[in-house]
Amino acid sequence: MYIEEAYYFWRMASDLMLNQDFDILHLSEERNEIWLEKNVKSKAYVVRITQQTFDWSNQLKRDQDTLIENLKRFKRQLVGREVEVHNVYISEFPPVDDWSDRKQPLHLNDRKKTTIYHHYITEQRTEHINDIYKQLGLTEPSFVVPSELEMEQTIYELKRSMKRRHKRNQQKMQQIFSFGKPRLTYLLIFINLAVFALLEYQGGSTNTLTLIQYGAKYNPAIMDGEWWRILSSMFLHIGFFHIALNMLALYYLGSPVERMYGSVRFAFIYFISGIIGGITSFALTPSVAAGASGAIYGLFGALLFFGVVHKKLFFQTMGPNLLWVIALNIAFSFSIPQVDIGAHLGGLVGGFLASSIVHFPKKQSLPMQTGAAIFVLVVGVGMSWYGITNEDNHYDPRLQAQVAQEYAKKGQYDKVIQLVDQTFRHIEGSADLYFFRAIGYYNQGEVEKGIDDLHEAISIKPSFGLAHYNLSIFYQQKQNSEKALEHARKAVQNNPEDERFQELLQSLEKSG
Structure with missing residues (x-):
């Protein structure tokens, strides 16, 4: 029937x-x-x-x-x-x-x-x-x-x-998936775009000195007590590609996270992720850093926590694709030298832990939330301590030379000298840094100190044509024609195609 x-x-x-x-x-x-x-x-x-x-x-x-x-x-x-x-x-x-x-x-x-x-x-x-x-x-x-x-x-x-x-x-x-609305996500995107426009107007988002002046993560400044840079650097981006990629990621990741957790929990996850990512970057990476990447990786962490709490729903919806995207991004972070891997991994861990602290709406697990809060403090304090106790790692001679050059271009020679003095208290001499401090001394009327620094630069890098060229000029200032001619010849010898060097040598030979 x-x-x-x-x-x-x-x-x-x-x-x-x-x-x-x-x-x-x-x-x-x-x-x-x-x-x-x-x-x-x-x-x-x-x-x-x-x-x-x-x-x-x-x-x-x-x-x-x-x-x-x-x-x-x-x-x-x-x-x-x-x-x-x-x-x-x-x-x-x-x-x-x-x-x-x-x-x-x-x-x-x-x-x-x-x-x-x-x-x-x-x-x-x-x-x-x-x-x-x-x-x-x-x-x-x-x-x-x-x-x-x-x-x-x-x-x-x-x-x-x-x-x-x-x-x-x-x-x-x-x-x-519909507890909240992504209002804060849109607000953060607007703020980041506005700050990017300001950087472009004030000197360019790829200009190192502009980034530092507006709050990028710059380890020597943090060592001087400017810890606010950990937070401010989250709103700065370096170049159009950087801002475009991060805002696209913030839109696609922030929207579901804010819908699931609500705006208050989302804000906590976002900023704790960015802070932990920034501290990790400070501890592990000496370069100037900026961007919302740490906070965005924290949103990955929030979605992973969703997978732990709602495992079946996670794999029935976003799970497989999300895991693939995270794996691809981590591999990308390790393979590209310019990428701040510390900020990315720190943000990922920070986002997972922050999500564990706030949990989902109408859900509570006091032991887990307490443990996650303790873990966040341990990670934050631990990475900060590591960074502070290894202060010599924060002074990258190439970066410091780049900053010194920017100060010199702006005519801020006192800052050039101050920066180089501070750097030499932590690392051994660098030819480029000696060179820029010499320029600073020269423009402040201390020619003898400039000559000494240029000799230091040449002792480190004998083929440093620009140092020889400036030594020739400095010796001219001191009316030492013999030394001026000697270093003009060495400048041409090391850089025969540089017209400035050729003109200086010809001028000295005629006057001699």
Whole structure:
């Protein structure tokens, strides 16, 4: 009787969903087919129930082949390294020809170990269903077969209960993704763009001195007490490509994170990530750094925490793609020398820990939240201490020479001398730094000190043509023609194509 098969179909499906915590993967009332799944530890259990009769075994085979294809599609939504599938046919009659080979378990070899068991139920249905429950490790149900009239009413009630539960589950899922609105995300994008425009107007976002003046992470300044740079550097970007890439990432990552966590939690995650990323950069990287990358990697961390709390939903939605993007970004960070790996990894860890502290709305785990708060403090204080106690690592001679050059271009020669003096208290002499301090001394009227520094530069780098050239000029100032001519010749010898050097040498030779 068709009504009896329909009763067992809906009775089994509803019991698995309402009493055994299975979720609906797919439901088709037109085809009398339902897929349900449940995850236990690292194993996913899938039950596909269908109410149909097959006259011939080849029809059954085609359906089983279709099942395998559909399973491949559903596997993306399954969590776990192993999948166990129970394919249940509730039918009035078995195929008329031999179909014994269709009863055998099927093992699939792909990324997830998959075993498919086929069950064809035509009679003694309660006993067969009990056997399936045993294989699933579930408590055996007690299905009482009512009258035909009662069956129709029961089927109606079962359908309604399942649809109600499924709708409630869908609403819960939607609530997770719609707690807040991404207002702060848009505000942060606006602020970053406005600050970028200001930098471009004031001297260029790629100008090192402009970046430092407006609050970039500059370790020597932080060592002098300017810790506010850890925060201010989050709003500066170096070049159009940097701002474009980061704002695009902030839009696509910030929107879902703020929707899930709400604006207040989002702000905490964003800024804690940026601060931990900035401190890590300070501890590990001496170069000038700027950008929202640490905070943006923190949003990756927030989404990873979502995967820990809502594991199944994570892998059913963004999980696989997100993990691939994170892995790709980390590989990119390690492979490109200019990328601040400290800020990126520090931000990622900081974002995960910050998310653990605030947790999701209407969720609380005091031990975990307390532990995460302690861990954030340990990481922040620990990396700060490491950076402070290894202060010599913060003075990169190439960077300091670049900053000194920018000061010299602006005529701020006192700052050139001050910067070089400070740097030489932490590192050994650098030819470029001696050179720029010599320029500073010369322009402040201390020619003898300038000559001494240029000799230091040449002792480190004998082929330093520009140092020889300036020494020639300095000696001219001191009216030492012999030394001036000597260093003019050395300048030309090291840089014969430089017209300035040639002109100076010719002038000295004529006057000599």
